[in-house]
Amino acid sequence: MDRRPTTRRATRGRPVRAPDEIRPGTPVVILLDCREGEPDRTGQAATFEGYFDFETGELRRAGTGIPRLRMAEERLWGFECWWRLDPQRGGLSDSDRTEIEESKRLLRGLMRDARRSQRVPR
Structure with missing residues (x-):
């Protein structure tokens, strides 16, 4: 049996x-x-x-900045593209291509519906 006094320090x-x-x-x-x-x-x-401040370019902690990506000498903000982690460096998978095409199809449908709803009935 452990007889050492318990401390409350861990909870504070x-x-x-x-x-x-x-x-x-x-x-x-x-x-x-x-x-x-x-x-x-x-x-x-x-x-x-890393995560950066959009206006100043200063490095930020996760959750308080915008992700920035680097391709050779080019930099992209995380909101300019769709991206995912690729730790094995496998590139685009077949499921990625399928999901991208499905997303494009859904987006085209939403845009078509939005155009239809803007038309004024005669």
């Missing part, structure tokens, strides 16, 4: 912060490049650089 302190799931340098793949007027980078490998 700051909770241990879980390690970030995505660390700088983690390989990712671009699922769909959403930028207009730029070369399409869909399917290309990139590296996660």
Whole structure:
């Protein structure tokens, strides 16, 4: 039987912060490049650089900044494209391609429905 006094210290302190799931340098793949007027980078490998402040470019903690990706000398903000982690560097999988095509089809349907609802009945 353990006779050491129990301490309340463990319950009072700051909770241990879980390690970030995505660390700088983690390989990712671009699922769909959403930028207009730029070369399409869909399917290309990139590296996660971290979370940054959009206005200043300063590094931020996870959850308080915008993800930034790096492809060779080019940088992309995480909201400019759809991307996912790719730790094995396998690139786009067949399921990725299927899901992208399904998403495009659903988006086209939503856009078509939105155009129809904007028409003024005569």
